[in-house]
Amino acid sequence: GANTVTGTVDVSALGTLSIANTTNPTFGSLNATSTVAFTGSAAQTVPVASYGNLSVSTTGGNATASGPISVGGNLAINSGSTLDIGANALTGNALTTSGTGTLKTQNASSTPLPNLRTWSFDVDYNGTGAQTIVVGVYNNLLLSSARTGSPVITLASGTISVGGAFTVTATGIGSFSLTNNVVDFTSASSQSIPAISFRNINNTGNGPRVLPNGTVQISNSFAPGGGNYTIGTSTVEFNSTSGTPTIPKLNVASGPNYYHLKINSSQTYTIQNAITVGGDFSQTGGTLLLNNANSGTTFNVAGNFDLSGGNFNLLNNNGAAASATVTVAGSTTTSGTSVINMEPVASGSGVAIFQTTDFTTTSTATKIVDFGGTTSNAAGNEFRISGNFSKSGTGTFYTTGTSAANGFVFNKSGTQTFSYTGAASDYTQYVVNSGSTLQLLTGLAIGTGTADPQSKFTVNGILDAGTNVISGGSAGTIFLLNSGATLKTAVATGVTGTITTAGTKTYNNGANYEFTGSSAITNTNFSNTTMNHLTISNTAGVTQGGAITVNGNLTIASGATLTTGANAIGLKGNWINNGGTLTATNTVTLNGSSVQSYTNTGTNSFNNLTLSNAAGLTLNNHLVVSSALTLTSGKVTMGANNVTTGTISGSSS
Numbered sequence: 040g041a042n043t044v045t046g047t048v049d050v051s052a053l054g055t056l057s058i059a060n061t062t063n064p065t066f067g068s069l070n071a072t073s074t075v076a077f078t079g080s081a082a083q084t085v086p087v088a089s090y091g092n093l094s095v096s097t098t099g100g101n102a103t104a105s106g107p108i109s110v111g112g113n114l115a116i117n118s119g120s121t122l123d124i125g126a127n128a129l130t131g132n133a134l135t136t137s138g139t140g141t142l143k144t145q146n147a148s149s150t151p152l153p154n155l156r157t158w159s160f161d162v163d164y165n166g167t168g169a170q171t172i173v174v175g176v177y178n179n180l181l182l183s184s185a186r187t188g189s190p191v192i193t194l195a196s197g198t199i200s201v202g203g204a205f206t207v208t209a210t211g212i213g214s215f216s217l218t219n220n221v222v223d224f225t226s227a228s229s230q231s232i233p234a235i236s237f238r239n240i241n242n243t244g245n246g247p248r249v250l251p252n253g254t255v256q257i258s259n260s261f262a263p264g265g266g267n268y269t270i271g272t273s274t275v276e277f278n279s280t281s282g283t284p285t286i287p288k289l290n291v292a293s294g295p296n297y298y299h300l301k302i303n304s305s306q307t308y309t310i311q312n313a314i315t316v317g318g319d320f321s322q323t324g325g326t327l328l329l330n331n332a333n334s335g336t337t338f339n340v341a342g343n344f345d346l347s348g349g350n351f352n353l354l355n356n357n358g359a360a361a362s363a364t365v366t367v368a369g370s371t372t373t374s375g376t377s378v379i380n381m382e383p384v385a386s387g388s389g390v391a392i393f394q395t396t397d398f399t400t401t402s403t404a405t406k407i408v409d410f411g412g413t414t415s416n417a418a419g420n421e422f423r424i425s426g427n428f429s430k431s432g433t434g435t436f437y438t439t440g441t442s443a444a445n446g447f448v449f450n451k452s453g454t455q456t457f458s459y460t461g462a463a464s465d466y467t468q469y470v471v472n473s474g475s476t477l478q479l480l481t482g483l484a485i486g487t488g489t490a491d492p493q494s495k496f497t498v499n500g501i502l503d504a505g506t507n508v509i510s511g512g513s514a515g516t517i518f519l520l521n522s523g524a525t526l527k528t529a530v531a532t533g534v535t536g537t538i539t540t541a542g543t544k545t546y547n548n549g550a551n552y553e554f555t556g557s558s559a560i561t562n563t564n565f566s567n568t569t570m571n572h573l574t575i576s577n578t579a580g581v582t583q584g585g586a587i588t589v590n591g592n593l594t595i596a597s598g599a600t601l602t603t604g605a606n607a608i609g610l611k612g613n614w615i616n617n618g619g620t621l622t623a624t625n626t627v628t629l630n631g632s633s634v635q636s637y638t639n640t641g642t643n644s645f646n647n648l649t650l651s652n653a654a655g656l657t658l659n660n661h662l663v664v665s666s667a668l669t670l671t672s673g674k675v676t677m678g679a680n681n682v683t684t685g686t687i688s689g690s691s692s
Contacts, residue, residue: 046116050075050091058083059406071111071280077102085122095122095140097648099154108220116140116160126166129153136160139178146170154195165209171195175440179203189213194220194238194532202244204225204443207233217258224248224264242266243306250298251277260284267292270317270673286327288312295341302327302349315339319369322377324348328355331389343369344395346377353391354382354415362389370397370426379408381422382415390419396426406437410444410467417492420444425451429458435486436467443468449500459483463511468495473523475500485512485540493517493542503527505539506556516542522549522571529556529577533564533584546570548590563587572612575601575619583608583625595619595641603627603646610635616643629656637662650675650689658682 048064050056050073055078058064066088074092077083082100083109092112095102097120104124110131116122120140129144129152136159144151145166152162163181164170169190172182173198186209193216200223217238225228225244232240234253242248242264250273258279266290275297277286286308289296295317302308302322309328319342329336331354334475336469344367353363354669371393373379381391400407407430411417417440424447428607430436438444446468449455457629465486470596471477477500485494491517506529509518518538520526524547528537534552538544546567551576554560560577562584572591577580579599586607593610594603597618603625611631616639626647629635635652639660648664650656651671658680668682670689675682 054110063438070624074112074222084440095120095138097121102145113137114142116142117354124135126580131156137431144170145184148196149193154197159685161203169193172199174199174220176200176558177202177205180205182207182209184209186211186213191216192235193217194222196220198223198241199574200225201230204231205233206231207235253545254301261287261289263289265290268296270295270298270316272298274301274318275307276301276303276305280304281306283307283309285309285311286314295339299342305349310336310338310403313328313337313339318342319345321345322347322349322351326350326352328352329363329365330355331361331363331386332356332359335389336363338365340365340367340369343367344371346371346373346379348375348377350378350380352380352383353393354386354389354420355384356386356389357384359389360387362392364392365394367393367395369395370399371395372398373400373402375402376404377402378404378406379411380406380412381408381420382417383412385412385414385416390415390421392421392423392424394425396424397429398422398424398426399429400434401432402434403432404434406439407434408436410436410438410446411442412563413439415440415442417442417444420446421448421487422446423448423450424455425449427456427458429456431460433461435462436464438492441491443495445470446495448473449474451475454478454503456480457483462486463492466490466492469493470497471502471524472501473499476503477501478503479505479507479509482507483509485510485516486515489512489513490517495519496540497521498524498526501525501527503555506558508537508539509598510539512540512542514542516540518542518544520546523551523638525551525553525572527553527555529558529560531552531558531561533562534559535564535566538566551591575599595621597641614638614643616641619643621645648684 047067049067050069052070052072055074059079059509076094078096080099083097083102085104087106087108092673094115096117101121102121103280104127107127113135117138123143124144132154138160141161141509143163148166149171152173154173158177160177165184171193175194196219200222202225215236221239223241227244227246231246231249233249236256238258239260241262245265247266252272254274256276295315296576299315300316300320304325307326311330320340398523411422441442448470456478458480460614463484463486465488495517497519507591530536548569549571551572554577556577559579560581569588572590574594576596576599578598583603583606588609590611592612594615599619602622608627618641620642623646628649634654636657645664647667649669650673652673655673657676661680661683664684666685668684668687
């Protein structure tokens with residue numbers, strides 16, 4: 040009780056000595072089945088001894104060990120009580136536990152507590168330096184206190200099972216030693232995973248799990264179990280130094296499977312299932328494989344995609360028909376020697392799709408993006424960009440195999456920019472989608488490689504070249520300006536000066552052209568003199584280089600000037616001068632099949648004008664023809680407008 044006992048006390052078999060005083064007797068013989076119980080209402084000292092059973096019910100302060108303690112039977116730390124063994128070791132090969140109090144240890148040895156024990160009470164490793172967390176079954180496990188000297192915390196080899204909370208509040212930790220360790224979360228109820236380094240994480244309890252708003256590092260495997268995860272703003276970092284681990288799909292009630300996901304490893308990782316990352320994805324090394332063997336794999340990133348090292352591979356299963364799709368809502372950046380392999384192996388009819396907004400690369404790899412491996416069929420593989428494109432440095436794009444992919448596909452609904460410096464582009468395809476405008480900030484030099492697949496540039500939307508040039512190439516290089524597409528250029532030598540590549544250049548009759556800029560264009564130089572719409576918006580003047588046929592509208596923008604010389608214009612659409620200037624010594628023939636209109640709010644004087652359209656011409660403004668107006672067919676509907684001409688002839692009026 041609370042009385043003071045002096046002298047030496049022996050406790051016999053099944054006997055109990057209760058000590059409520061702060062002064063302890065000298066212990067003599069403590070039988071293996073005896074019990075010493077500390078029951079004081081103030082702090083107590085637990086003497087050095089080999090106890091049979093030890094019970095701590097101290098209140099009003101801790102029970103503190105004065106030295107090493109051994110317990111051969113049961114260690115009971117009751118609710119509200121704490122046994123603090125300090126820097127001393129607790130031993131007991133057959134030790135059992137009971138109670139729901141707290142055990143604290145600051146011991147820095149490799150076995151501060153007995154291994155493979157089940158701890159019913161909280162265990163708090165609260166030293167100030169290095170410590171080892173022994174294997175065993177814990178209820179609540181704590182790692183606390185400020186550490187000095189950036190010490191190593193060791194998770195001992197074997198399994199640390201946690202059925203309650205694993206709480207880490209310690210600061211100043213340098214690193215974790217994790218050799219062959221497993222931390223197993225065993226509760227069917229919710230548990231939180233702390234922001235520390237792990238080798239292996241298991242969830243045999245299959246309960247819901249909460250990831251921290253910090254970084255969880257995993258150097259080997261992650262077996263997430265069947266419970267749902269709350270991901271918060273966590274980062275899960277896989278940093279293995281051996282093996283070929285799998286990145287699991289975390290079950291969630293809704294939303295993404297990870298917030299931030301990071302690969303910081305030289306090993307090969309595999310993603311087996313469709314995964315969504317709610318924040319950013321980053322990879323610093325190693326290889327990440329998307330497994331498209333069955334129904335295909337989708338990898339969605341709501342934030343940014345940063346590849347600073349290693350390989351990111353999309354199609355990876357020989358003969359698989361399923362596709363692999365990566366969608367990045369933010370920007371994609373590659374650097375270092377990193378490589379994106381679209382189809383490194385032959386994968387049957389599967390296609391690889393990588394969709395991003397901005398794409399920026401400074402990678403020095405010879406295959407920054409490789410659209411197809413040696414034996415693969417790269418047809419259909421696309422790297423889609425809905426933002427801006429920027430490539431700098433010594434790296435190159437490539438297709439290792441001989442089949443052509445769709446390549447880089449620019450698919451923004453609006454304007455996106457293109458900047459390319461460094462090594463010439465070989466064995467790569469570029470496509471500007473309908474509805475997209477690709478504005479060149481630099482030229483593009485095509486390489487001179489002659490092997491398949493040949494480089495190809497296809498325009499289905501708008502290519503705004505400015506004063507930049509697409510050049511180089513070989514006999515197999517292809518440039519296509521398709522029907523409905525538009526080429527805008529401010530190059531002084533016009534169309535042929537803008538696209539100077541070797542090989543085949545095809546300008547569809549249904550293509551459109553616009554001459555832009557503020558420096559004179561001395562020759563339009565059309566490769567194909569038949570077109571759809573023609574727009575003149577260059578404010579320093581555009582000189583027509585030859586006779587042309589315009590099947591759509593011809594528009595002169597405000598402040599722009601078109602000088603035709605003697606070169607004829609056949610126009611099937613409308614003539615629209617929105618405040619520009621026409622200087623003409625040629626003949627313009629209006630020869631459409633539906634009613635054409637003439638609009639002029641600028642300076643517009645035709646030399647010769649011929650109407651050869653049975654559907655007629657409607658004037659929206661006054662018409663001036665300095666030489667001859669010829670009415671071959673069709674009527675001129677003047678409205679309130681005047682016609683001024685040198686001569687007029689023909690049967691129409």
